[in-house]
Structure formats: structure tokens, C-alpha cells
Amino acid sequence: MNPTMRDQLIASGVRSLKEFGYENCTAENILTDEIYKQFFKALLVEAKSSTHIASVVAVINGLLGEVAP
Numbered sequence: 001m002n003p004t005m006r007d008q009l010i011a012s013g014v015r016s017l018k019e020f021g022y023e024n025c026t027a028e029n030i031l032t033d034e035i036y037k038q039f040f041k042a043l044l045v046e047a048k049s050s051t052h053i054a055s056v057v058a059v060i061n062g063l064l065g066e067v068a069p
Contacts, residue, residue, distance in 0.1 A: 005059045013040045037067040
């Protein structure tokens with residue numbers, strides 16, 4: 001099964017947070033842990049500014065809604 005764009009963005013976020021030293025970050029807690037959410041939000045905003053593909057922007061906007069306070 002091919003991962004969805006949402007899954008790919010989450011996986012990328014987890015990889016990035018692990019590179020920053022957050023070894024306990026997972027696909028499950030990146031959307032629930034307050035610290036992880038803030039870092040992921042920043043990554044999503046950056047990704048959104050670098051793409052003009054409407055379908056990707058829509059997925060990013062959805063994820064931003066999930067991590068919004």
C-alpha cells in the first residue's frame with residue numbers, strides 16, 4: 001500500500017524531529033505531544049511556503065489544523 005501524502009509528511013516530520021534529538025517522537029505522538037506539535041507546525045509552515053501544488057497545500061493545511069492549539 002502506498003503511503004498517503006499525509007503519512008509522508010508525518011514520517012518526514014518524525015525523521016526531522018529525531019534528527020533534532022527528539023528520539024521518542026513517533027507518527028502517533030507528533031500530533032499529540034505539545035513540544036512535538038510545535039516543531040511539526042514550524043516544519044509544515046516551511047513546507048507550505050515551498051510548494052504551490054494545491055493538493056499538497058490542502059494536506060498541509062489539514063495537518064496544521066490538527067496541530068493548532
